[in-house]
Amino acid sequence: MKNNAAPLLEIKDLSVSFRTESGRVSVVRDVNLTLAAGEIIGLVGESGSGKSVLSFAVMGLLPPGSGFIDSGEILFAGRNLPALSRREMSGVRGREISMIFQEPMTSLNPVYSIGAQLDEVFVNHGDRDRKANRKRSIKLLERVGIPRAAEIARSYPHQLSGGMRQRVMIAMAMALSPKLLIADEPTTALDVTIQAQILRLIEQMARENGTAVIFISHNLGVIAQLCDVVAVMYSSQIVEITGAERLYQSPAHPYTKSLLECVPQIGMSGKRLNSIEGTVPHPGDEISGCRFAPRCGEAEGRCREQAPELRRLAEGVCCRCWKR
Amino acid sequence: MLLEVNELVKHFPLPGRNRFVRAVNGVSFAAAPGQTFGLVGESGCGKSTLARLIVRLYRETAGTIRFGGRDITALGRRGLKEFRRQAQMVFQDPYASLNPRMTVRSTLIDPLRVYRVGTAREREKRVAELLGLVGLDERYGPRYPHEFSGGQRQRIGIARALALNPRLIVLDEPVSALDVSVQAQILNLLVDLRERLGLTYLFISHDLGVVEYMCDHIGVMYLGCIVEKGTREDIFQKRRHPYTQALLSAVPAPGGAVGEQIILGGDPPSPADPPAGCYFSPRCPQAEDICRREKPPLKTLSATHTAACHLI
Ligand SMILES: Nc1ncnc2c1ncn2[C@@H]1O[C@H](COP(=O)(O)OP(=O)(O)O)[C@@H](O)[C@H]1O
Ligand SMILES: Nc1ncnc2c1ncn2[C@@H]1O[C@H](COP(=O)(O)OP(=O)(O)O)[C@@H](O)[C@H]1O
Ligand SMILES: [Mg+2]
Ligand SMILES: [Mg+2]
Numbered sequence: 001m002k003n004n005a006a007p008l009l010e011i012k013d014l015s016v017s018f019r020t021e022s023g024r025v026s027v028v029r030d031v032n033l034t035l036a037a038g039e040i041i042g043l044v045g046e047s048g049s050g051k052s053v054l055s056f057a058v059m060g061l062l063p064p065g066s067g068f069i070d071s072g073e074i075l076f077a078g079r080n081l082p083a084l085s086r087r088e089m090s091g092v093r094g095r096e097i098s099m100i101f102q103e104p105m106t107s108l109n110p111v112y113s114i115g116a117q118l119d120e121v122f123v124n125h126g127d128r129d130r131k132a133n134r135k136r137s138i139k140l141l142e143r144v145g146i147p148r149a150a151e152i153a154r155s156y157p158h159q160l161s162g163g164m165r166q167r168v169m170i171a172m173a174m175a176l177s178p179k180l181l182i183a184d185e186p187t188t189a190l191d192v193t194i195q196a197q198i199l200r201l202i203e204q205m206a207r208e209n210g211t212a213v214i215f216i217s218h219n220l221g222v223i224a225q226l227c228d229v230v231a232v233m234y235s236s237q238i239v240e241i242t243g244a245e246r247l248y249q250s251p252a253h254p255y256t257k258s259l260l261e262c263v264p265q266i267g268m269s270g271k272r273l274n275s276i277e278g279t280v281p282h283p284g285d286e287i288s289g290c291r292f293a294p295r296c297g298e299a300e301g302r303c304r305e306q307a308p309e310l311r312r313l314a315e316g317v318c319c320r321c322w323k324r
Numbered sequence: 325m326l327l328e329v330n331e332l333v334k335h336f337p338l339p340g341r342n343r344f345v346r347a348v349n350g351v352s353f354a355a356a357p358g359q360t361f362g363l364v365g366e367s368g369c370g371k372s373t374l375a376r377l378i379v380r381l382y383r384e385t386a387g388t389i390r391f392g393g394r395d396i397t398a399l400g401r402r403g404l405k406e407f408r409r410q411a412q413m414v415f416q417d418p419y420a421s422l423n424p425r426m427t428v429r430s431t432l433i434d435p436l437r438v439y440r441v442g443t444a445r446e447r448e449k450r451v452a453e454l455l456g457l458v459g460l461d462e463r464y465g466p467r468y469p470h471e472f473s474g475g476q477r478q479r480i481g482i483a484r485a486l487a488l489n490p491r492l493i494v495l496d497e498p499v500s501a502l503d504v505s506v507q508a509q510i511l512n513l514l515v516d517l518r519e520r521l522g523l524t525y526l527f528i529s530h531d532l533g534v535v536e537y538m539c540d541h542i543g544v545m546y547l548g549c550i551v552e553k554g555t556r557e558d559i560f561q562k563r564r565h566p567y568t569q570a571l572l573s574a575v576p577a578p579g580g581a582v583g584e585q586i587i588l589g590g591d592p593p594s595p596a597d598p599p600a601g602c603y604f605s606p607r608c609p610q611a612e613d614i615c616r617r618e619k620p621p622l623k624t625l626s627a628t629h630t631a632a633c634h635l636i
Contacts, residue, residue: 046503147590161591191366191530193588196574200587218503221533221576262508264537266560266575272515273537275508279473 006078007034008179008212009058014072016050016057019065025284026070027053029236032310037179040206040213042223042244045233046259048280051216054233055182057082058214059099060089077179094124098173102185104165108157114141114168115153121175140171144201163194170201177209184216199226220263224248229316232256235291236283238310241318252319255292290322298323325354325390326524327361327378327492332387334373338596346595347373349548350387355541357491360518360525362539364532364571366592369545371528375496378526379413380404391492409439412485416497418477422469428455428480429465435487454483457520459513475506482513486521494526499534511537532575536560541628544568547603548595554629565631567604602634610635 016028028050035041043051056062058074060081074081077096081089093099101107109117118137119130127133134153141149144167157165166186173181183202187195203226205211217223223230223244230247232240232255240253251257261274278295281287289304290296296303302322310320332351335344348370355361363371376382378389380396389396396407415421422431432454436447452462458479469477478498485493495514499507511534517523529535535542542559543550544567552565563569570586588607593599599606605615612635620634 046505145589163591192532192574192576193366193570194591195576196585196587197589199576219576220504225576259504262504264508264511264533266533266536269537269539269556273508273512275512276505 008037008077009035010075012073015070016053017070018067027236027283031238033231035212037212038206038210040215040227042227042230043214043216044220044223044230046218049233050236051233052184055184059093096178097180098176098178099182100169100173100186102188104169105157110157113154113156118172118175121172140175144171145197163190166198178211180212182214235281237291239320243316252313252317252324253321254296254298326357327355328390329353330388332377333385334377334382335385346548346598351550353543353553355524357524358522359540360527360538362535362542363528363545364535365545370548371545372496375494375528379411379494409488410490411492412490413494414481414485414498416500418474418481421481422477424469427466427468431484432487439488454486458483474502475509478510492524496528547592547598552631558629564636565633566608566610
């Protein structure tokens with residue numbers, strides 16, 4: 001996915017912290033990412049690594065008064081998002097960036113029918129013809145593979161399965177035809193056959209509508225299958241950015257490598273799984289060297305003393321490691 | 325066979341006359357001592373209900389369960405107590421399955437007391453031994469569950485299941501709530517314990533990679549039925565049922581071109597209102613008329629391999 005035009009999204013040296021009882025805690029550290037129109041980037045990492053916080057920062061949804069952008073820029077279609085006013089940012093969220101979550105119930109209003117919530121999107125865009133809006137809503141529901149769409153449009157969120165609700169969320173995101181879709185673990189609660197449907201829809205949005213996608217998941221297989229580019233997060237930092245097809249073939253960072261070896265692959269029974277010794281450092285822990293060094297089999301003197309930067313190793317491969 | 329389940333049925337009544345959730349619908353399988361039998365299938369297909377039937381948290385609607393040759397569906401209170409000593413369960417959610425007000429030590433001593441095992445001193449020794457078995461520090465005894473990570477709590481849950489030296493452990497999605505690096509630690513532990521203690525596992529998961537890694541024999545469930553059953557190789561290399569094929573093709577894999585996947589439409593039907601004929605027929609890409617009319621018979625494909633499909 002090479003694209004020499006200006007990227008749609010460019011995150012530069014972004015750091016985010018939370019104010020907590022025990023002081024400031026840096027949960028996103030020096031993140032750099034770029035994303036072109038139509039590109040799907042995967043953000044993968046274990047729980048607590050900072051994936052959701054990073055996406056909230058992009059959306060301008062950090063909890064006011066406790067979550068702060070300490071430094072860096074989020075350039076979206078030429079504008080620095082954190083510098084926008086609240087009203088401007090809410091306009092960007094309504095029209096240009098959409099987000100879907102693991103539990104769609106939290107973003108659907110339980111007291112309105114599915115159809116009414118979809119129609120609302122068109123009304124907000126200034127289309128007031130109710131009949132025409134409902135027709136478009138039903139079309140969208142059909143497009144995301146919802147059977148008996150007209151009937152489902154009249155039903156309420158709690159009457160639908162998790163997979164159906166997620167499809168409704170995607171229909172809603174499609175109605176907006178955003179430039180950027182942020183999908184935070186959208187299939188984590190779903191079964192694999194339903195997950196396959198959702199992944200295909202997200203892929204369609206990117207390929208057919210040119211929507212750029214940030215796809216967050218802890219599932220390496222999902223990421224490798226769906227995404228063009230993968231960013232691996234560990235303890236608040238991006239430790240590797242690489243092409244999805246290279247992720248399994250030639251992971252660069254020792255953490256990425258260990259993580260891949262933890263997942264049982266078909267054909268592995270009888271072999272011992274790799275497991276990463278120790279535990280992830282708390283995001284607030286200030287570590288003088290590399291944040292993975294305490295658990296890294298390759299770590300040596302410098303790794304424990306000096307923090308490595310994310311460096312470009314080859315075309316499309318960046319890695320935060322002294323040994324590469 | 326240590327465990328033999330025969331035509332097991334569990335229907336939960338619904339309000340209204342003659343309405344039931346057919347959670348488990350005539351399931352049969354057997355697990356040999358020292359082996360791991362895996363149950364895989366999507367949510368709602370009846371895996372947890374089956375697990376609970378086997379450890380006698382539920383009473384069956386019909387069918388039999390034999391344990392060590394003995395029908396345990398007919399046991400009285402004393403027989404049941406003895407059975408529970410030999411068959412234990414580990415749950416998915418390491419946060420919900422431990423009593424937050426009990427220290428690790430009392431959690432592990434409790435079953436020993438209930439079953440009057442050993443003297444007070446021997447019980448303390450056993451607690452230390454159990455903690456060692458699951459790779460936890462002896463000094464953790466006086467601590468409470470909230471002081472532990474998810475992976476550590478799952479180790480405590482496993483230690484509790486081991487306390488009475490059971491022969492069978494039913495593991496219901498034991499690693500589904502854990503991060504992959506922690507999941508790997510727990511799977512390695514389960515493999516070690518199986519070998520060291522000669523345990524038999526009934527291992528339930530929706531993750532096919534994990535099931536393949538852990539299990540010798542596997543049953544694939546759909547809407548309360550086992551649609552295909554066989555050795556690991558039968559299921560992963562020689563699968564014949566269209567549902568098993570779709571399920572495996574849906575597992576995301578690196579470079580797995582989405583185009584080659586069998587993408588099933590819709591959701592599984594409700595077990596309160598199952599379709600006529602083969603339950604999988606409404607979503608089956610190969611379904612023919614007969615599939616929508618008649619329930620498919622279980623066909624024997626080899627000494628170890630069976631599948632319920634008209635088209636095989
Ligand atoms: N509102 C908040 N206040 C304080 N800390 C938070 C808040 N939200 C998230 N965090 C912390 O930020 C870190 C990263 O969290 P998150 O981005 O949710 O991780 P991930 O999505 O990768 O699982 C975690 O240590 C989490 O506890
Ligand atoms: N106690 C219960 N009462 C009524 N219905 C139940 C009960 N337990 C489970 N069910 C239903 O039985 C079906 C199978 O559930 P379960 O065994 O939990 O499936 P799985 O573990 O495979 O996800 C589901 O439709 C579920 O809603
Ligand atoms: Mg998250
Ligand atoms: Mg279950």
